[in-house]
Amino acid sequence: MSYLHLKVPPTRDTRLRPCNAYGGSLCNLVDGQKTGCLSANGRSFTQATGCQLTLSMGMAASIPNTVVIYHGPVGCGAGSLALSGQSKESQLARGNDDAVGRVWMSTNLSEVDIVSGGEKKLEAAILEAERRFRPHAIFIGNTCVPAIIGDDIDNVATRLQHRVNARIIPLHCEGFKTRFVATAYDIVYHGILRYLLNGERDREPILRDEAAQIAYEQRAKRTVNLLNVGSMGYVDEVELVRLLNAIGLEANVYPCFTSPEKFVKVKDAALSISICATHDDYFVEHLKEHYGVPYVLNTIPIGTDNVRLWLLDVADFFGLREEALKVIAVEEAELNKALAPLKKAFEGKTAFVSTGEIRAGAQACMLENDLGMKVVGIRAHHYDEFGEIVFESFKGREDVAINVAANQPFEQVNLIDRLKPDVFLGHGNSNVWAAKQGVPTLPIYGPNNSYLGYKGVFEVATRLERILANPNWYNTLGETVELPYKKSWYEQDPYAYIRQDGEAA
Known part of the structure; x- marks a missing residue:
């Protein structure tokens, strides 16, 4: 599957061939998806859709100690204005006392820049982000305009990387390139895998003695990566960690609201646990291929049927089915009593x-x-x-x-x-x-x-x-x-x- 040698990952349109236009029975939808014929469906009239830029940058901006640069007209970053308070609140809830909300900048491309190019403005923005904020990483969100005129954000990132301490991560999230906004998740994960995670080897903690090394390895055998999504609040994280702890597992939560320097631990986990395949399949497949971390990707733990399926999938990997069944029996009994x-x-x-x-x-x-x-x-x-x-x-x-x-x-x-x-x-x-x-x-x-x-x-x-x-x-x-x-x-x-x-x- 690996696409990490590419600067730009494939869109969902070509990688998964999904459908975004259908009306009818579920049986025809499932059968049509299996044959691949529904991926060609479309509409002769379209009223509205989404933009992967907004989704990508929202995910990137949730990561603390980073700066997001919108490379394009200033209006492309307008959505971040309404989310700064929510971002700060979410970081505070997760124990980041230094939370400052979303830190974002715009290259504010004008009509003149569209003619002459905007790479110089992008260079200036990167250097200004480094000077003012000293972040761990700088995400560059490429918008439609610079993509159309041919600005090379990867080349700019390469030229400036030796001049800044922050890891520069180009994100090719131009809205016009895909019909499926979920491609936005792949874009951010691609950047994390290609530029951030691979670059963290020199920052891994050094364990000073053999006893500490053994303790670390034993803990890793029962540690999982719990992957959160944009539509998952802190209270949901607490609930899922509670269930994982109940069967004897420890969990590290990624990627939203997790500091970049902690991402190195994602390679040491025994298992990656997704709560949404739409969000995580690109990431977990690459973690398995490059670092040997297996994954669970079947369902989202909403409703007792899917919570049970989700928890048992995890438990079976560790040989903890009996422990999980005991937890499930107690939880379902209490829930049914409360719902009555x-x-x-x-x-x-x-x-x-x-x-x-x-x-x-x-x-x-x-x-x-x-x-x-x-x-x-x-x-x-x-x-x-x-x-x-x-x-x-x-x-x-x-x-x-x-x-x-x-x-x-x-x-x-x-x-x-x-x-x-x-x-x-x-x-x-x-x-x-x-x-x-x-x-x-x-x-x-x-x-x-x-x-x-x-x-x-x-x-x-x-x-x-x-x-x-x-x-x-x-x-x-x-x-x-x-x-x-x-x-x-x-x-x-x-x-x-x-x-x-x-x-x-």
């Missing part, structure tokens, strides 16, 4: 889930199997080979509408109008549209709320109960807000603009 008084609120209620493919499938499973709700619709940002296992329980369910779409609110509002769910679970942008249709909404992620593990099941259940008990605000929105779609659109097939298998528009 809440379940009445969910009787006869329907739900619609819209998020990334792994989370969408697991969250839908949790709503049905743990809470007794009926899922009537699932929207995934994209679909690839990793989605099948988390959608397993919905195979053959013709009563569940399956839509693959990154945003595309025009399709969502049509589906919501047809299915009329009692509650909608999605990201902020999706939730806005559902709320304006009068549907109570629950964010699929919040940095200060629990979603993963057994604690996550209970907290999602309590929040859903409160929302369903008092939907008046959403009712008022639905009655007073007018969406920008004609009545005729709601009468059409919601998938009318999806082109199957590359057919003409």
